[in-house]
Amino acid sequence: MASEPFTLRWGILATGGIAKTFTRDLLIPPSTRSVQDVHHEVAAAASSSSASRAQAFLNDLDAPSSAKAYGSYKELVTDSNVDIIYIATPHSHHYQHARLALDAGKHVLVEKPATVNVSQFTILQDLAKKRNLFFMEAVWTRFFPLSLEVVELISSGTLGEIKRVFADFSFWNDVENEFGTTHRMVNMDLAGGALLDLGIYSLTWVFQALYHAKKEKDRVSPKVVSTVSKYVTGADEQTTVLCDFNGAHAVATTSIRVASTPNGEHVGQDDIRIQGTLGDVTVNYAPRPKSYTLTPASSKSRGTPAEFKYETKDFDDSPGGGHGMFWEADECARCVRDGKLQSAVIEWKESEEVLRVMDVVRKQWGIVYPGGVESVEYPLEGFGL
Numbered sequence: 172m173a174s175e176p177f178t179l180r181w182g183i184l185a186t187g188g189i190a191k192t193f194t195r196d197l198l199i200p201p202s203t204r205s206v207q208d209v210h211h212e213v214a215a216a217a218s219s220s221s222a223s224r225a226q227a228f229l230n231d232l233d234a235p236s237s238a239k240a241y242g243s244y245k246e247l248v249t250d251s252n253v254d255i256i257y258i259a260t261p262h263s264h265h266y267q268h269a270r271l272a273l274d275a276g277k278h279v280l281v282e283k284p285a286t287v288n289v290s291q292f293t294i295l296q297d298l299a300k301k302r303n304l305f306f307m308e309a310v311w312t313r314f315f316p317l318s319l320e321v322v323e324l325i326s327s328g329t330l331g332e333i334k335r336v337f338a339d340f341s342f343w344n345d346v347e348n349e350f351g352t353t354h355r356m357v358n359m360d361l362a363g364g365a366l367l368d369l370g371i372y373s374l375t376w377v378f379q380a381l382y383h384a385k386k387e388k389d390r391v392s393p394k395v396v397s398t399v400s401k402y403v404t405g406a407d408e409q410t411t412v413l414c415d416f417n418g419a420h421a422v423a424t425t426s427i428r429v430a431s432t433p434n435g436e437h438v439g440q441d442d443i444r445i446q447g448t449l450g451d452v453t454v455n456y457a458p459r460p461k462s463y464t465l466t467p468a469s470s471k472s473r474g475t476p477a478e479f480k481y482e483t484k485d486f487d488d489s490p491g492g493g494h495g496m497f498w499e500a501d502e503c504a505r506c507v508r509d510g511k512l513q514s515a516v517i518e519w520k521e522s523e524e525v526l527r528v529m530d531v532v533r534k535q536w537g538i539v540y541p542g543g544v545e546s547v548e549y550p551l552e553g554f555g556l
């Protein structure tokens with residue numbers, strides 16, 4: 172007889188846009204995606220403004236009536252019926268809120284980017300280690316079956332040696348009218364900007380291909396040069412990063428002025444291109460990939476050297492509905508169940524390397540977040556802790 176699934180009890184810290192999407196995914200039965208070994212329970216949610224806002228959030232999502240609603244994050248992290256805290260606040264607050272949760276003895280899944288710089292991340296990973304707690308950056312893209320398959324294609328050598336990667340995640344926006352100067356996307360006080368918000372997905376594909384898919388001994392920190400265009404707030408609105416991984420080149424680009432796919436359909440144009448000596452794989456949409464295409468290298472005079480054939484493969488990442496964020500939640504449950512402090516799909520070292528690239532770019536362009544946002548001090552005055 173199959174054993175009972177392991178249940179992970181979630182506390183949702185913040186009630187904004189992505190908190191809602193993620194929590195909705197938690198409530199989808201895992202069996203709809205053929206997952207039998209883990210299960211999720213929404214145990215509580217907290218809003219920094221009021222308990223009634225947290226309650227309205229839970230009601231909107233049809234969360235179980237047992238789920239508690241709190242009017243402060245402090246109350247949430249001390250709830251003994253909560254195992255793991257999902258942090259969905261703006262970038263500027265990730266470090267403070269992750270520390271709050273880890274200090275209270277909770278496992279943590281924190282939205283991307285895990286922190287605004289490497290120094291903050293190092294402290295959190297040390298704290299997780301010391302307290303024997305699971306801690307992960309919520310780069311959900313990495314847990315899609317498609318991502319895992321593409322990484323496997325690369326690490327198995329199907330594409331030969333990877334020499335170049337082009338990766339784009341950009342959105343068309345009427346920036347002044349949609350974001351003004353206060354929206355979290357452009358607000359320096361909230362550590363806004365295209366790089367940390369969207370560029371991290373371009374870098375994710377670069378790292379999946381040129382770092383993660385390699386054996387540990389062959390992984391290197393890339394050399395980095397970049398160019399940035401700033402918005403009136405001082406946040407970056409368009410950033411292109413060139414990475415050199417021991418001779419393999421990558422271009423990771425992002426913009427909030429022009430789009431990867433201008434019609435917003437994410438079809439007809441692949442935003443990720445990974446080029447190996449035996450052929451390419453292209454992927455259609457950076458954060459939420461739906462299909463990939465393999466194209467073997469060939470020439471009239473030399474024929475096709477690769478074993479693999481031209482192929483486009485489509486994935487249904489949300490068979491039971493939802494957004495596809497449940498794959499990362501399942502990974503959290505398995506890691507907590509198995510006593511793992513970090514996931515092998517996105518180890519601390521790799522989050523740190525991606526953050527290091529973003530630190531270098533910001534340093535090259537003088538982008539400094541104000542008011543203690545980059546500080547490692549905790550608790551920091553003005554952060555409501």
Ligand SMILES: NC(=O)C1=CN([C@@H]2O[C@H](COP(=O)(O)OP(=O)(O)OC[C@H]3O[C@@H](n4cnc5c(N)ncnc54)[C@H](OP(=O)(O)O)[C@@H]3O)[C@@H](O)[C@H]2O)C=CC1
Pocket residue numbers: 185186187188189190217218219220224259260261262264282283284309311355361368458
């Ligand atoms: N993985 C993904 O696909 C996505 C990830 N994200 C990430 O999720 C995080 C949140 O983004 P998103 O949900 O779009 O943001 P929202 O602005 O919609 O929500 C942020 C929430 O954080 C809480 N909060 C606490 N302190 C502050 C503060 N000083 N200013 C504003 N909000 C505050 C508020 O919740 P409350 O009032 O309840 O305390 C607020 O609703 C970011 O890190 C972002 O990068 C965002 C979109 C997609």
Ligand SMILES: O=C1OC[C@@H](O)[C@H](O)[C@H]1O
Pocket residue numbers: 368369458
């Ligand atoms: O993570 C993200 O992906 C989707 C975008 O709409 C959002 O701004 C960003 O935070």
